[in-house]
Amino acid sequence: MTEQERNVLLNELRQQESQRKKQIKRERFRRLNPYAKKGAVVFAGSSLMEQFPLYEFLQDDDLHCTLYNRGIGGFTTTELLEAMDECILELQPAHLFLNIGTNDLNGPDYDRAAMLGRYEEIVQQIRKKLPETKLYLLAYYPVNPTVAEDPGLIECFRWRTNERIREASEGVQALARKYGAEFLDLNKDLYDAAGNLKAEYTIEGMHLYANGYRPVMDALLPLLRKIGEEQGGKQ
Secondary structure, eight states, X not given: OOHHHHHHHHHHHHHHHHHHHHHHHHHHHHHHGGGSOTTOEEEEESHHHHTOOHHHHHHHTTOOOOEEEEEOTTOOHHHHHHXXXXXTGGGOOSEEEEEOOGGGGSSTTOOHHHHHHHHHHHHHHHHHHOTTOEEEEEOOOOXXXXXXXXXXXXXXXXTSOHHHHHHHHHHHHXXXXXXXXXXXXXXXXXXXXXXXXXXXXXXXXXXXOHHHHHHHHHHHHHHHHHHHHHHHHHO
16 A cells, blocks of 8 residues: 555545544434523534533633533534534524534635535524524634644645635625624634734634633623523523
């Protein structure tokens, strides 16, 4: 086996393992959802949502709202469309925060219009099946390619640039306006002087440490406190 053939095989095995893990997470959510409260707060999306330490912050900030995280690492808009039931619809949330689409940006075949079309399908399903749910669409977080060391990630950052991220976020903002959702840009304290994600906030240039999520949570706190007060009044 040549080195190139070995690399191709290893890549295929990694992709198979990634898909297996996603399926396991979907099944875990499907079995967990019957125990969840309806009318709660749900965060859904990809790894940037999955890794958001919401439960810890919920306690640290003394927030009195019921919250569920249904992010799945590696998810694209296509995959969320296939998992709408277990990630969103079965929970019947009163408030839904969505961050999905960054993994769609990761290669040369990215098509902004196609990605936003799939995102729109997600929003349309939510509006049709959960008409009373308050929907919040998040701006995509910036990245910092200067700290990347892994060759695969360096290649990814050729395509997943902050310019591409900004343009995609503008499309999401337009969808929010079209469907009466609220667009949330929580990123103002994430940028360094060059417009990249602050190096001290990121694991490898893309994903965030807890201290990176902290300013995002701080920006969300007024809204989450208001939601908590509403939920408290209904108990």
